[in-house]
Amino acid sequence: MSGSRVDLKVVLLGKEAGGKTSLVERYLHDRFHPNVPYQNTIGAAFGAKKVEVGGINVTMGIWDTAGSERYEAMSRIYYRSARAAIVCFDLTDDTSFDRAKFWVDELLKNEPDCKIYLTGTKYDLIEEEKRPRKVEETKVEEYADEIHCLVYETSSKTGQNIKELFYKIAQDYVEDPKNREPEVDEGIIDSSQPNTKPDKCSC
Amino acid sequence: MATSLHSNQISAGQEHAPGGSQNPVLVTKDSYEELEEDLSLDVDQSRPRHASGVIAEIVESRQHSEVDSNQNNAAVDYPATDQQVKGITADTNHLSLGDGQLTDESEVFVEEEEQRLRSGSVLQTVEKTKPAVVEEDIHSAAWKKHKKHIFILSEAGKPIYSRYGNEDKLVTLMGVIQALMSFVQDDKDSLRSVVAGGHLIVFLLRQPLMLVAASSTGESQQQLFLQLRYMYNQILSVLTHTQLNRIFEQRRNYDLRRLLSGTERFLNSLADLMDSDPCFLLTAVRGLPLDNTVRDVIGQSMQSAKVKDLVFAILIADGQLVTLVHMKKYILHPADLHLVINLLKASTSFETSDSWVPLCLPNFDSSGYLYSHISYLDDSPACLLLMTVDQMAFKEMENCKQKILEKLKKHNCLAAIKDSVKRGSYTCQEVGISELRHFLYKNKSTAQFTAPSWGAPYSDPAEQERLFSLYRFVHQKVHNPARPLKILFYVGSHESALGWITSGFELYAVFSPLTTKQVAILAVNKILKWIKKEEERLFILNPPEY
Numbered sequence: 251m252s253g254s255r256v257d258l259k260v261v262l263l264g265k266e267a268g269g270k271t272s273l274v275e276r277y278l279h280d281r282f283h284p285n286v287p288y289q290n291t292i293g294a295a296f297g298a299k300k301v302e303v304g305g306i307n308v309t310m311g312i313w314d315t316a317g318s319e320r321y322e323a324m325s326r327i328y329y330r331s332a333r334a335a336i337v338c339f340d341l342t343d344d345t346s347f348d349r350a351k352f353w354v355d356e357l358l359k360n361e362p363d364c365k366i367y368l369t370g371t372k373y374d375l376i377e378e379e380k381r382p383r384k385v386e387e388t389k390v391e392e393y394a395d396e397i398h399c400l401v402y403e404t405s406s407k408t409g410q411n412i413k414e415l416f417y418k419i420a421q422d423y424v425e426d427p428k429n430r431e432p433e434v435d436e437g438i439i440d441s442s443q444p445n446t447k448p449d450k451c452s453c
Numbered sequence: 454m455a456t457s458l459h460s461n462q463i464s465a466g467q468e469h470a471p472g473g474s475q476n477p478v479l480v481t482k483d484s485y486e487e488l489e490e491d492l493s494l495d496v497d498q499s500r501p502r503h504a505s506g507v508i509a510e511i512v513e514s515r516q517h518s519e520v521d522s523n524q525n526n527a528a529v530d531y532p533a534t535d536q537q538v539k540g541i542t543a544d545t546n547h548l549s550l551g552d553g554q555l556t557d558e559s560e561v562f563v564e565e566e567e568q569r570l571r572s573g574s575v576l577q578t579v580e581k582t583k584p585a586v587v588e589e590d591i592h593s594a595a596w597k598k599h600k601k602h603i604f605i606l607s608e609a610g611k612p613i614y615s616r617y618g619n620e621d622k623l624v625t626l627m628g629v630i631q632a633l634m635s636f637v638q639d640d641k642d643s644l645r646s647v648v649a650g651g652h653l654i655v656f657l658l659r660q661p662l663m664l665v666a667a668s669s670t671g672e673s674q675q676q677l678f679l680q681l682r683y684m685y686n687q688i689l690s691v692l693t694h695t696q697l698n699r700i701f702e703q704r705r706n707y708d709l710r711r712l713l714s715g716t717e718r719f720l721n722s723l724a725d726l727m728d729s730d731p732c733f734l735l736t737a738v739r740g741l742p743l744d745n746t747v748r749d750v751i752g753q754s755m756q757s758a759k760v761k762d763l764v765f766a767i768l769i770a771d772g773q774l775v776t777l778v779h780m781k782k783y784i785l786h787p788a789d790l791h792l793v794i795n796l797l798k799a800s801t802s803f804e805t806s807d808s809w810v811p812l813c814l815p816n817f818d819s820s821g822y823l824y825s826h827i828s829y830l831d832d833s834p835a836c837l838l839l840m841t842v843d844q845m846a847f848k849e850m851e852n853c854k855q856k857i858l859e860k861l862k863k864h865n866c867l868a869a870i871k872d873s874v875k876r877g878s879y880t881c882q883e884v885g886i887s888e889l890r891h892f893l894y895k896n897k898s899t900a901q902f903t904a905p906s907w908g909a910p911y912s913d914p915a916e917q918e919r920l921f922s923l924y925r926f927v928h929q930k931v932h933n934p935a936r937p938l939k940i941l942f943y944v945g946s947h948e949s950a951l952g953w954i955t956s957g958f959e960l961y962a963v964f965s966p967l968t969t970k971q972v973a974i975l976a977v978n979k980i981l982k983w984i985k986k987e988e989e990r991l992f993i994l995n996p997p998e999y
Binding site for chain 2 (some may be wrong): 279289297316318
């Protein structure tokens with residue numbers, strides 16, 4: 251998929267071990283590894299997927315970023331010019347919600363055009379394993395109202411809400427009149443570079 | 454029993470060193486020489502310890518060439534290259550040479566071998582229980598039995614890493630280490646090593662970090678120093694030297710684990726790899742055996758897809774180098790490549806998607822990151838790394854990767870790589886010398902090495918382990934700074950071994966225990982001939998440049 255043209259850049263942000271990679275893994279490859287020990291993402295991983303919304307094909311370039319603090323300083327290179335951000339927090343970890351707020355602030359400040367989708371992950375832990383919920387729904391809703399964004403609760407284990415989340419992102423993108431205009435170059439590609447083939451962009 | 458031979462007994466000379474090249478793909482300076490330089494420095498002799506400024510130089514030269522488009526090669530403006538490169542390789546530190554070396558330089562080989570064997574057998578049992586769920590601490594018997602411990606702490610004595618057990622529970626031990634090191638430091642001296650029974654404890658101060666190895670493997674002080682240096686470099690590769698220093702300048706008491714979270718896996722993997730992969734011992738890289746026409750096509754494909762600011766393009770399969778393309782002025786240090794190989798070994802997450810990762814190569818430039826596009830090509834074992842100084846260049850790198858991938862697919866190169874990985878290294882039988890059991894050959898002018906696969910009698914991991922410790926032992930004997938040897942013939946109870954160093958190569962060969970010196974010498978000459986015959990397949994001799 252990578253290498254094909256990307257219309258919409260989506261970035262995942264959130265505290266480390268918050269379930270970002272699992273979410274992307276479920277969406278892109280429809281799989282979940284329950285017994286594999288946690289591996290932190292290094293830097294960021296890129297994946298792409300095509301979705302059809304009302305007869306229009308949208309290719310999403312999805313950036314799964316590392317949650318580790320040491321990458322914070324360079325996170326801008328990952329969310330720059332993103333049109334949608336999935337800001338993740340772990341429903342069983344209240345500190346992860348504070349971290350999510352940090353990312354929201356960061357995005358509002360630097361990428362005002364980026365739509366935010368606040369996403370509580372690991373819903374299955376509450377539902378199946380009866381782990382205590384640490385981030386209350388009302389608290390999230392209040393905050394979401396404040397910043398005008400949508401809220402999802404997902405489980406990468408069961409797949410709950412994940413397709414819906416990405417479909418909604420694609421739909422919002424298609425329905426946004428701003429995006430009907432011809433594609434603007436994101437300014438990352440260096441036009442001075444000799445390029446014999448037709449320009450392909452990939453993120 | 455050990456015998457030194459005169460080099461004139463061996464007919465092959467250094468000029469015939471197989472696998473040699475005028476055009477090295479890697480920095481060829483030996484780590485042991487570097488270490489010697491390093492340790493021979495006086496306290497007040499402060500030389501730049503870390504390579505830095507190379508990335509800035511590339512970025513600057515880029516800006517230059519943008520301003521002045523007539524100037525094709527901005528390199529002209531920076532005649533400091535040679536010096537820079539030297540600066541890169543000569544990683545020095547400020548340890549002073551203590552008056553009396555604390556290491557026991559006993560020459561009783563038999564005793565040493567016994568110790569080696571003993572410790573080997575301990576390791577077997579311990580290693581197998583290593584992924585223990587039960588947390589070990591300083592009081593547990595299992596913890597004490599580990600053959601090699603590695604500890605990293607801050608100068609303030611805060612625990613950062615322990616190879617075994619939870620470093621949090623080792624706070625008191627870290628305190629003792631810190632006290633010992635700073636006590637000696639107060640007198641403007643440096644604590645290098647302590648011998649305690651069968652253990653050698655080695656201390657390395659790399660401000661703001663302290664690194665300690667406690668080993669009963671029979672490894673030499675130098676060998677342990679080098680391993681600690683690798684651990685230190687692994688930390689730098691994540692943080693950069695600049696960032697590490699800045700953090701501790703701001704807060705002496707900082708708990709570095711916060712920033713390093715997730716890096717433990719790479720430190721663990723590196724420590725394990727150093728105990729089993731001879732590339733660290735030899736400061737060399739193993740090339741993937743490949744038909745030289747295929748390798749050339751791969752190199753050309755990578756070269757022709759060049760994009761601006763691409764410093765290194767590296768293709769690695771199964772921990773072996775397929776080929777490497779580099780900017781004309783900049784050569785990669787094998788130790789940096791080892792960190793890259795370790796990164797790929799320790800993480801499976803690169804296999805599923807293309808990644809964009811900031812990586813610091815400490816011997817290249819410890820002050821900044823190279824941004825690396827990492828991708829496995831088409832689900833093959835071949836992993837392509839494209840390293841640039843431009844952090845926003847993911848798209849360009851992605852395009853570059855696509856071009857390379859198309860070319861490699863067109864020429865069936867990925868299949869060739871897959872085959873080679875599947876086949877593994879050649880067997881020792883292929884070399885056709887009946888007494889020969891195994892060997893390591895390093896060509897010094899290319900910093901590459903070759904070795905057969907672990908065939909019988911070394912198919913068992915425990916036997917591999919024993920063989921590896923024999924290699925380390927012979928290596929240490931010929932590299933002994935106090936008494937370096939050119940050739941060493943050693944007869945042990947399980948095998949005999951010949952170590953031979955010339956200015957062109959290092960060769961370590963292992964034979965059945967009853968093999969005589971004369972037979973061994975005839976055999977190594979045959980090995981050299983065989984390698985010469987195969988050199989184009991085993992070594993990367995004509996790496997393309999950008």
